[in-house]
Amino acid sequence: FDIGKPLGRGKFGNVYLAREKNSKYIVALKVLFKSQLQKAGVEHQLRREIEIQSHLRHTNILRLYGYFYDSTRVYLILEFAAKGELYKELQKVQKFNEERASNYIKQITEALRYCHTKHVIHRDIKPENLLVGIKGDVKIADFGWSVHAPTSRRTTLCGTLDYLPPEMVEGRDHDATVDIWSLGVLTYEFLVGSPPFEAKGHSETYRRIAKVDLKFPSYVSAEARDLISKLLVKEPKNRIKLDDVLKHPWIARFSQ
Numbered sequence: 001f002d003i004g005k006p007l008g009r010g011k012f013g014n015v016y017l018a019r020e021k022n023s024k025y026i027v028a029l030k031v032l033f034k035s036q037l038q039k040a041g042v043e044h045q046l047r048r049e050i051e052i053q054s055h056l057r058h059t060n061i062l063r064l065y066g067y068f069y070d071s072t073r074v075y076l077i078l079e080f081a082a083k084g085e086l087y088k089e090l091q092k093v094q095k096f097n098e099e100r101a102s103n104y105i106k107q108i109t110e111a112l113r114y115c116h117t118k119h120v121i122h123r124d125i126k127p128e129n130l131l132v133g134i135k136g137d138v139k140i141a142d143f144g145w146s147v148h149a150p151t152s153r154r155t156t157l158c159g160t161l162d163y164l165p166p167e168m169v170e171g172r173d174h175d176a177t178v179d180i181w182s183l184g185v186l187t188y189e190f191l192v193g194s195p196p197f198e199a200k201g202h203s204e205t206y207r208r209i210a211k212v213d214l215k216f217p218s219y220v221s222a223e224a225r226d227l228i229s230k231l232l233v234k235e236p237k238n239r240i241k242l243d244d245v246l247k248h249p250w251i252a253r254f255s256q
Contacts, residue, residue, distance in 0.1 A: 001018040001019065001020055001021065001027075001029060002018065002019045002021060003016050003017075003018050003029065004016060004017035004018060004019065005017050007028055007084075008085075010030075010032075011036070011040070012032045012033060012036045012037055012040070012042070013030065013031045013032040013033050013036070013073070014030075014031055015028050015029065015030045015031070015078075016028070016029045016031065017029075017080065018077075026080050027065065027077050027078060027079065027080050028078040028079065028080045028081070029075055029076070029077060029078070030075070030076040030078055031073055031074075031075055032046070032073060032074045032075075032076070033072065033073055034069075034071075034072055034073060034074060035072070037074070046074065048143075049142075049143045050064065050067055050076070052120055052143045053143040054066070054067075055118070056114070056115065056118065056120070056143075058110070058111050058114045058115075059137060059139075060107045060108065060110055060111035060137060060138060060139055060140060061111050061114070061115070061139060061140050062078055062079050062081060062131060062139045062140065062141040063078065063079035064076060064077070064078055064079075065077040065078065065079070079133075079139070081131035081132055081133050081134075081139050081141070082132075082133060082134040083131075083132035083133065083134065083136065084131065084132060085127075085128070085130070085131060085132075086104070086127050086130040086131065086132050086138060087127040087128045087130070089132065090127050090189070090190065090193070094193045095190065095191055095192055095193035096190045096191065098191065098221055098224060098250075098254070099254045100190075101187065101190035101191050101224075102224075102250055102251055102253070102254035102255075103254055103255075104130075104138045104190060105183065105186070105187050105190070105245075105251065106246065106251050106254075106255060107137060107138045108125065108130070108138060108140065108183065108186065109183065109242050109245045109246055109251070110246070111139075111140050112125070112140075112179050112180075112183065112242055113242040113243065113246075115140075115179075116176045116179070116242065120143075121175070121176045121178060121179060122140065122143065122179050122182075123178055123179070123182075124142060124163075124182075125140070125163070125179055125182035125183060125186060126162075126163045126182065126185075126186065127186065127189065127190075129141050129142040161202065161205050161206070161209075162185065162195040162197060162198055162205065163182050163185050163186075163195065164209060165177075165178050165181035165182070165209070165236070166181075166209055166210050166212065166234050167236055169206050169209050169210055170210060174236070175236065177236035177237070177239050178236075180231055180236075180239040180240065180241075180242065180245075181231065181232060181236075181239065183231050183245070184196075184227075184228050184230075184231025184232035184239075185197075185232070187224070187227065187228050187231065188228050188232075191220050191224055192216075192217055192220065196214055196215075196228075196232070197209045197213065197214075210234075212232055212233070212234050214228070214229065214232055216228075221250070223248075223249050223250035223253065224250050226248075226249075226250070227240075227245065227248050227250045227251070230244075230248075231245070
């Protein structure tokens, strides 16, 4: 590989633009330091991430082409998402208009539906784990943990709390429906610019999640409210199915 500019820094290493010398194919090369992975005790997580992501083939999931390693580092060869982190874009514009949000949610729903048919639960859907391809299509990027967004506000448990469903907050068992809950939080954050249960401290956020204390600003359309309210349901089995999300009027209205 010819190595180009850095694309991002993570806790365990960095991501670089790279070009495969023979084919001239452009990729993103994630370079992880073994010593840091070992110190954090996350080698098994990385193995699982590689195992899962290398088998997934979907236009809205970042491809993991392969990996190699030397004595000190592990290298992941990833699809290059030319338009970068969706999180940064959201911060820049503060909130997305309904058409843009709906299109992104449709793509993420299709990717999650594909994951679930492969018995993969993502469990960490949030703006920091989404990248944007050259055509503006959104791609789920992280399967295991986030290395792509070091400056994100959710690096601590306190942060990640915003996206946790009631069953995880309350220490109950969870299944694939956790991704459906996260999709609801994501839809809200796309439209409003902040997650729905955000609060000053841990315990207040916990309480709001457990109560599903959901309030909408007046500018959120009735159709969007309806979908979010069907995604953010306390009882996991009563959450709307992904197939029905794709048929929902708010998604159908903006579908190209």
